[in-house]
Amino acid sequence: xxxxxxxxxxxxxxxxxxxxxxxxxxxxxxxxxxxxxxxxxxxxxxxxxxxxxxxxxxxxxxxxxxxxxxxxxx
Amino acid sequence: xxxxxxxxxxxxxxxxxxxxxxxxxxxxxxxxxxxxxxxxxxxxxxxxxxxxxxxxxxxxxxxxxxxxxxxxxxxxxxxxxxxxxxxxxxxxxxxxxxxxxxxxxxxxxxxxxxxxxxxxxxxxxxxxxxxxxxxxxxxxxxxxxxxxxxxxxxxxxxxxxxxxxxxxxxxxxxxxxxxxxxxxxxxxxxxxxxxxxxxxxxxxxxxxxxxxxxxxxxxx
Numbered sequence: 352x353x354x355x356x357x358x359x360x361x362x363x364x365x366x367x368x369x370x371x372x373x374x375x376x377x378x379x380x381x382x383x384x385x386x387x388x389x390x391x392x393x394x395x396x397x398x399x400x401x402x403x404x405x406x407x408x409x410x411x412x413x414x415x416x417x418x419x420x421x422x423x424x425x
Numbered sequence: 426x427x428x429x430x431x432x433x434x435x436x437x438x439x440x441x442x443x444x445x446x447x448x449x450x451x452x453x454x455x456x457x458x459x460x461x462x463x464x465x466x467x468x469x470x471x472x473x474x475x476x477x478x479x480x481x482x483x484x485x486x487x488x489x490x491x492x493x494x495x496x497x498x499x500x501x502x503x504x505x506x507x508x509x510x511x512x513x514x515x516x517x518x519x520x521x522x523x524x525x526x527x528x529x530x531x532x533x534x535x536x537x538x539x540x541x542x543x544x545x546x547x548x549x550x551x552x553x554x555x556x557x558x559x560x561x562x563x564x565x566x567x568x569x570x571x572x573x574x575x576x577x578x579x580x581x582x583x584x585x586x587x588x589x590x591x592x593x594x595x596x597x598x599x600x601x602x603x604x605x606x607x608x609x610x611x612x613x614x615x616x617x618x619x620x621x622x623x624x625x626x627x628x629x630x631x632x633x634x635x636x637x638x639x640x641x642x643x644x645x
Binding site: 390 | 463
């Protein structure tokens with residue numbers, strides 16, 4: 352699931368993931384909530400971490416301030 | 426341009442019972458690492474080339490068993506020595522012309538790194554196309570089975586599903602599965618390892634016994 356486009360915009364599935372990460376969630380919780388396989392969630396989280404859209408809190412993930420802005424952008 | 430980055434130098438071909446060689450690769454569903462599949466079983470398979478007839482029938486067949494595999498906690502990932510744009514065009518073509526959505530990622534292994542790591546190239550057949558290889562990797566990322574088919578012959582999906590069913594049954598119940606086993610059939614009780622255990626096996630009730638070393642039972 353490629354999330355971040357070269358122009359900085361994000362895919363609809365990435366938006367859904369960021370919206371789910373308004374509160375901290377673990378990988379399994381995200382997969383269950385979005386109905387996506389674990390490998391897609393792990394791949395997407397890695398990409399979003401590199402883009403600064405997600406941060407790690409212990410063993411959970413949460414959208415960064417930038418990620419929250421992208422999630423609500425039109 | 427390198428599309429894949431293998432993180433482990435191949436010292437030998439993959440072996441059943443050994444850890445699956447790790448890699449990171451560009452796929453039709455983004456950049457994926459093998460370790461992303463931890464916790465799920467994975468069928469990693471290669472095909473010779475995009476837009477070829479046997480491969481197209483195989484891709485459709487793999488996509489058709491994908492829902493059943495997911496129920497068994499098994500994911501699928503394809504591979505060939507083609508670009509990600511070729512893969513995208515091909516899977517879109519399959520959906521448009523044949524009505525089958527391809528739901529699994531496909532590795533674009535242009536530099537042959539993953540193909541080399543897994544021994545998917547058979548130089549006697551082709552040096553530019555991967556053979557029809559299947560690697561069954563369990564949820565702990567151990568290689569549990571390998572199947573190799575030549576370029577000319579499409580794979581049998583029933584056998585691939587049956588093989589995973591047998592492996593998962595063997596793991597869960599500590600048994601083995603006889604020839605042509607199907608779910609619901611009797612399974613083989615592990616062979617006794619001592620003379621005393623062999624004598625006990627000969628007195629055991631409620632099993633189908635041919636001799637001390639070959640006994641079957643129903644799974645409850």
